[in-house]
Amino acid sequence: MAMSLRRRTHTPAPGEGLIGPARVDARTKNLTKRLRAGDIAVIDHGDLDKVSADALVAARPAAVINASASISGRYPNVGPQILNEAGIPIVDAAGPGVMELHDGDQLRLDGADVWHGSTKVGTGRRLDADEIQSQMHDARAGLAVQIEAFATNTMEFIRKERELLLDGIGIPPIRTRIEGRHTLVVVRGYHYREDLQTLRPYIREYRPLLIGVDGGADAILEAGYRPDLIVGDMDSVSDRALRSGAEIVVHAYRDGRAPGLARVEALGITPVVFPAAGTSEDVAMLLADDAGAELIVAVGTHVTLVEFLDKGRDGQASTFLTRLRVGGKLVDAKGVSRLYQARLPARLLMLMLLVGLLALFVALSATPAGQAWLQVIAARWDDLWTAVVEIFT
Numbered sequence: 030m031a032m033s034l035r036r037r038t039h040t041p042a043p044g045e046g047l048i049g050p051a052r053v054d055a056r057t058k059n060l061t062k063r064l065r066a067g068d069i070a071v072i073d074h075g076d077l078d079k080v081s082a083d084a085l086v087a088a089r090p091a092a093v094i095n096a097s098a099s100i101s102g103r104y105p106n107v108g109p110q111i112l113n114e115a116g117i118p119i120v121d122a123a124g125p126g127v128m129e130l131h132d133g134d135q136l137r138l139d140g141a142d143v144w145h146g147s148t149k150v151g152t153g154r155r156l157d158a159d160e161i162q163s164q165m166h167d168a169r170a171g172l173a174v175q176i177e178a179f180a181t182n183t184m185e186f187i188r189k190e191r192e193l194l195l196d197g198i199g200i201p202p203i204r205t206r207i208e209g210r211h212t213l214v215v216v217r218g219y220h221y222r223e224d225l226q227t228l229r230p231y232i233r234e235y236r237p238l239l240i241g242v243d244g245g246a247d248a249i250l251e252a253g254y255r256p257d258l259i260v261g262d263m264d265s266v267s268d269r270a271l272r273s274g275a276e277i278v279v280h281a282y283r284d285g286r287a288p289g290l291a292r293v294e295a296l297g298i299t300p301v302v303f304p305a306a307g308t309s310e311d312v313a314m315l316l317a318d319d320a321g322a323e324l325i326v327a328v329g330t331h332v333t334l335v336e337f338l339d340k341g342r343d344g345q346a347s348t349f350l351t352r353l354r355v356g357g358k359l360v361d362a363k364g365v366s367r368l369y370q371a372r373l374p375a376r377l378l379m380l381m382l383l384v385g386l387l388a389l390f391v392a393l394s395a396t397p398a399g400q401a402w403l404q405v406i407a408a409r410w411d412d413l414w415t416a417v418v419e420i421f422t
Contacts, residue, residue, distance in 0.1 A: 046139040047118065049091040051130045057081040058244075058265050064088035069136050071127050076101050077108030080218055086111060092118040094136075094143055096127050099156065100164040104175050109161050123153035200319045201301050205258050205276045208321030211237035213328065215245035215256075216310045217265070221329030224362050225252045228328070237326065240317065242310045245329065246270035260316065261309040263289025271296055278302075278316065280309045311351040318355050326360045 053071040054060035058081065064070055066089040074081060075097040085093060099109040099121045112119050120141055127143055127150055130136070137144040143151040154160070213232065215221065225248065231237075232254065241249045243261030247270050250256070256275040259266060263279060271277060271293060277300035281287035285304050293300045305312050310330050317325050352359060394400060 046137050046142075046144075047092055048135065048137045050132075051134040051136050051145075052090075052132055053128065053130050053134075055128060058084065061085060061088050063132075064090055067091050069094060069138070071096070071130055071136075073097050073125075073128055074099070074108075076103060076106045077112075079107050079111060082108035082111035086115040086117065090117060092120065092138055094120045094123050094127050094138075094151070094153070096123055096125055096151075098122045100161070100168055102164070102168045104172055105165045105168040107165075109156055110158075110165070113156065113158055113161055119156040120151075120153040121156045123151035127151040200315060201278075201303050203258070203276060203278065203301055203316065203320065205238070205320075207238055207317055209323050211235050211324045211326065212240055212317045212322045213237040213326045214240045214242065214310065214313050214317065214330065215248050216242045216327070216329035217244035217248050218329030221245070221248055222252075224328045225249075228326070228362060231326075237324075238317075238322075240313050241266070241270065241275070242313050246273070246275065248329070258313075258316075260303075260313040261289070262287075263292055268296060271298060276301070278312070280305065280312050282306075307351065314351050314355050314359070318358060322358065324360060325355060325358050326362050328362050330361065 047069075049067055049069040051071050052060055052064050052068045055073040057072050057074045057077075060070060060072060061081075061084040064085070068088075068090050070085060070088075070090040070093045072093065073096040077095065077099040093112055099119060100106060109119060109121070118138070120138060120143060123141075123143055130145060130150060134145050136150075141153050141155050142149055143153070213228070215225065238257045239249050239254055240258045240260060241247070241256040243259075243263065244265040245261075246256045246259045246266050250270055250273065255273055256270065258278065259270060259273075259275045260278045261280055263271070263277075277293055277298055279287050279290050279293060279300045279302050281290070281302050281304040283304055283306050285302075287302055287304075290300065290302060303312055303316070305315075310327075314325055314327070394403065
């Protein structure tokens with residue numbers, strides 16, 4: 030049981046440790062929106078996943094304090110390794126007491142001890158590279174159990190959602206015209222920024238319909254585009270994206286509860302509500318497939334077992350089965366930025382340089398001042414050529 034902060038008062042250990050203001054939130058994705066460089070992030074995130082770790086690294090905190098175990102042993106999650114490689118200290122399993130802190134509280138880390146003034150608010154363990162590797166090795170042994178759970182979850186999901194998956198029953202109509210078009214489904218997942226950048230020529234040529242899944246809508250805006258459709262439970266998408274003019278589809282629970290509905294309606298927007306089990310990225314793919322999309326290109330979505338486990342076991346089966354239903358329409362662009370980097374051939378660069386020089390010559394020839402410059406350049410060239418000839422003759 031957590032003790033009151035006022036009751037845990039001790040004399041700090043000698044020697045100054047790392048100092049910084051606290052930023053506290055049990056939901057990491059909410060915390061990273063207000064986290065700034067030099068802050069100390071205080072989270073309660075068991076099995077810290079890659080996407081959350083990447084978001085923390087991008088905010089450049091001075092340290093991360095996790096109330097829970099960053100690696101529980103359930104599966105080999107890579108979040109702590111990402112923080113360690115970025116040089117961000119991690120105080121792990123510091124206990125629930127650290128979640129009683131408030132934004133702005135000045136903290137000091139002495140080893141694995143967390144101090145707020147003269148009060149020690151928690152003690153965890155410092156995760157270094159060796160400790161992380163040891164825990165990851167032990168966690169790999171847990172994958173067999175997770176695969177069994179995945180199989181059980183898959184059968185349960187088929188039983189509950191067979192009409193939706195097999196016949197499309199329950200998919201609501203939308204006004205956005207998708208039939209016969211390419212669609213690009215963007216999830217703010219692994220390597221989404223790099224993949225969107227690499228796909229720019231494809232987007233420019235084919236002009237696919239852009240579907241943002243929750244925060245994926247903001248990723249589309251950040252890339253310089255506008256989403257046509259936004260799908261999700263609306264817990265990580267900005268008001269700016271919701272007001273961008275895209276059609277909104279609120280992903281609701283199977284019983285019809287939609288926590289994100291009130292937020293959308295408060296903005297004066299009337300959304301479509303889609304009650305379905307599984308994840309919002311699955312809902313986006315099912316919508317695109319049911320509406321007749323010719324091709325579905327996915328960016329930042331989840332495809333590997335570890336990624337499914339990062340997302341949470343409840344969503345594994347739906348993602349797996351949705352991909353089976355969509356079938357050959359689906360092209361997964363995740364990681365395409367690491368596979369291919371566009372490069373201009375040397376001959377094309379030379380051609381561009383020659384065209385530029387030709388354009389400059391024509392522009393100079395069209396004006397009296399330019400003609401005078403060309404005469405000066407010609408005279409200097411003639412002098413240079415004469416000097417070179419004299420050297421060799």
